[in-house]
Amino acid sequence: MPLPEPRLLPLGDAALTVEFGPAYTPEAAARARSLDRQLQGTEGIVERVATLRSLTIHYDPRRLSLRRLTALLRGLAPAAETEAEGARWMLPICYEGEYAPDLTDLAARLGMPPGEVVAIHAAGRYLAAMVGGYPGYPYLAGLDPRLAAPRRTTPRIAVPAGSLGVANEFTAIYPQTVPGGWNLIGRTPVPLFDPLREPPSLVATGDEVRFRPIPPAEFAALAEGFRAGADPVALCRA
Structure with a gap:
């Protein structure tokens, strides 16, 4: 089936949005990433x-006119491949105690033991479909459908930095302490x-992002190491 034609939506005189669909799909996100590259x-x-x-x-109209940009875009064919095309990360996650305040409740709503929620989540391979909302906040696609659940009815005023949440078809990590309403199952x-x-x-x-379960003691040791200047790229690159 041929892919739908994207919509070109001018935003003032120095920006243009290329829209690949009315809502998220893996193919729409992949085409956006492909065009970006x-x-x-x-x-x-x-x-x-x-x-x-x-x-x-966002473009400089003194160097690139809207007409030239539009012609350029119409000559490109963004691919819809949904596989990871960037770096691969293995992030340590503590799925226990204070680091997972919604795990027990979420497991009950899903009708499975908390340990099964952790096992399913930690076994996944996730694709960073978008980074945004907050600086460095990755929306990770590929959540097992068995873990799909709506956001909390009452958001938290302050979600601790590093918190791992699930909501609908995504999982994500809060990069700073900010308000949020996702179900927190680790950190x-x-x-x-x-x-x-x-x-x-x-x-x-x-x-691509994967997760490695760790106990609270290892969480504390790693956190201390990062405060002392340890390099997260060296530690987490898969």
Whole structure:
């Protein structure tokens, strides 16, 4: 079946959104990532922002006109491959105690023991379909359908940095302490976002992420190591 034609939506006089569908699908997200890669290094493009179903292109109209940009886009054919095309990460996660405040309740709603929720989640291979919402916040596609659950009815005012959540068809890690309403089933000591690091976000769109369960004692030791300057890239690159 042929892929639907993307919609080109001008945003003022210096930005354009290429929309691949009305809602998230793995194919729409893959086409956004593919187009993002194809446009890398294009003269006149200032910034590109990939989302779950679109790519927004910020350009300098003095160097690249809307007409030229539109013609360029119509000549490209973004692929819809849904496999990871970036770095691969293995992140340590503590699925126990205070680090997993919603695990027991979520397991009860799903009709399975908490240990089974952990086993299913930790066995997954996840694709960073988008990074956004908060700086360094990866939306990870590939959640086992058995773990799909809606967001909490009452969001938390402050979700601790590193918290691992699930909501609907995604799992994600909060990179900072921020408000949030996802079901929290674990936490990582790995700093996902550091404005002094280059690049600041550890996980990028298109990366593959897997999880390694760890006990609280190892969580504490790793957290102390990162505070002392340990390199998360060296530790977590798979």
